[in-house]
Amino acid sequence: MTGDAYFSKLADALKQAGIATPRLVVDRARLDANIATLTSLLPQDMALRVVVKSLPSPELVSRIMKKVQTDRLMTFNLPMLKSFAEHYPMADQLLGKPLPAAAMDQFFIKNRPRNAQSQRKVQWLVDTPRRLSQYLKVAERHGATIRVNLELDVGFHRGGFTPGDDLNTALETLHDSPFGEFSGLMGYEPHIPALDGEAQQDAARRTAFGIYQAALTSVLEHAGSEDLSKLTLNAAGSPTFRLWSSGEIANEVAIGSALVKPTNFDTDLLAPFQPASFIATPILKTWKGLAVPGEAFDPATIADDAPVSVFTYGGYWKAKPVYPAGVSYNAGFGRSSNQDLLIGPSDLSVEPDDMVILRPRQSESVFLQFGPILVYDDGQIVDEWPVLPASP
Template identity: 45%
Template sequence: MNRRQVLAACALGALAAAAYALRPAVRGGPHDGYFRKLSAALRQAGIGTPTLVLDRERLHANARQILRNLNGRLPLRVVVKSLPCPALLEEVAGLAGTQRQMLFSLPQLLAMARQDRDILLGKPLPAPAALAFYRQFDGRGFQPERQLQWLVDTPQRLAQYRELARGQDLRLRVNFEIDVGLHRGGIASLETMRSMLDIVQAEPRLQWAGLMGYDAHVAKIPNLPGLREQAHAHARARYAVFADEVRARPGVFGSAKTPCFNAGGSPTYRLYDGSGVENEVALGSAMVKPSGFDSAMLADLQPACFIAAPVLKAQAPFELPYGVEWLGGLLRAWDDNARRGYFIYGGNWLADPVSPPGLSGSGLYGASSNQQVLLGSGRQALAVDDTVFFRPRQSEAVLQQFGDIAVYEHGRISEMWPVLPATG
């Protein structure tokens, strides 16, 4: 070889060495002690289909921590869509000492309207949905004119509710949704607020009940110095301005024995200390802490719900379909974490594999709701009929996808809790 060829060979060798050094590090391992016990409990209970598992002990620990954080400064309103299971809702209500609920759909309202509830709608329902409630509601000691607050967001919707009250000879309590910075609708100006107060004041069948200001944007704002604090201060200042506007109408404000000034949510509840006009916070997902709620303000809470899915097929080595098998070979050669494939029962949920560690989906194979494939290095030591655990990204809707919830406590599955029907 001449000098030029030697230099070229050396350069190619250096490039190959650099490329090799860039290969992904090998990841993975078997279940840790917690998930080994959880897997054994599912096996002992004879559960062999995708199942939502609730850790009751972690749920209780989360509830205790949330109450410690609130320290009695503000009562809690439980968000039903985030914990859509009657037994779970009863459990949380008992732990938190509250019968206040926030609901988001007609079916949930019909299911939850019972004697001991205090219900606030968390989104404005169309007037026909409200009418359907009164036509289908079967009593059970629940008094809507005293225990239910319909959420209204515009003068037009309020006028629709006024016509509903007149046409059906009803007395409706209405809570005004206000925009405190999220810009997802709601009352954005004092002029609009005044026009809605005029409607309420002129109609004896309507009773103003309070305000609801949701501040989800505060937790989503980039954590630049002072930016979140500024957004939260703005939200509370806006809330105070709207509350003052109602207080300036004694005929409206005085009709509510105790106005409901609802604020906050799971990501922001700790920002409220009772020093402002807000007099309750809404919360649900924090009780079970899906991964979408991993934040500094919720760092003292534990994940309490998981999806358990059996392994149907364990493939070593992992192969892509006929015609592109060579790509699978290249992938395995490049990334040791793609050496084995595990096809599970179901998949494609709003969730991510969490145990055993080191599993990931296949971008080349694609997602599947029937038999999702997960790739791994083999360190996971998974075999057919073993269990893979996913952590949901959210609790609403996901908790309703698997039938009854398996309640895990003291190393065993103790109960199966039915869920509410899936609704929009």
């Protein structure tokens, strides 16, 4: 079922459940289908790491971990790290960005003694020699040995090491330090599908693979590592994981958004995946015509072909309206997070309390704006999944 019929059935389920505020909805059947699609597309020698920031609900993450049989998570800030260290102490957490050394210090201070094992399950991402030095000092202060994953710049140019002296020195430092252990590499390449033309994309892909391969050579020469398979060699994200056809260079990819597919992920590479996340919000007001602020408005003079105005409960989300068909934002009127205006076609038939449904443009911040996620399955709202506290 697709299009208006699908959304009409979803809107009916929301009404039957008594939903009267803006809510984030995940279609569980579509989510499970996307998980199955993902596992069918992954190379056999490629592991999966679940990106928590893109799926910021412990129950959502847990469902995916069980279905793909992985204990690998990518977390992105101190609250997220602490939460999963507490509730999933056996999960292997790789930081998705380098954190200030003070955040590491707070993690060791506030992590409960019974979760000491979870400290060893964290891989701290390091992008510079300076940060490595800071991290090792924190580890020494706490009498700990930290696992360190080195960020590579494979062409995205958001920081990280490139093959050369700094990378070699970092590897040697970790090899010699009692407070640090080299755990692997991360090379992120979301720029590739954004480049114009197949030739540019192919050249960027070859460059990224070449940089990663050169870094692996440095690892063999300077880190005392003989078996690369024991390392975490992370690459890709939802937009690019299909560029990695084997685990010959990287041995794991990080995936999150593809499983719920916001509109920013409507790409050729992700065509096999279905949209599985939606925002639903009630209509508060609606009338024929567009009343321009400050100008006279007489409903009696509205032409038959005039558009229909729809004001929603809340708004200004990073989202695209998809139901009712034909509704869109109005640039002239502007946007509102209190009562957002949508304009529909002249024959649009809606009433207050009917539902407007939107597709998020992204999941990582949007999912946190609506309270617990509503779980939709088989024409009904069947569950609610709490979300993580909002955190940058």
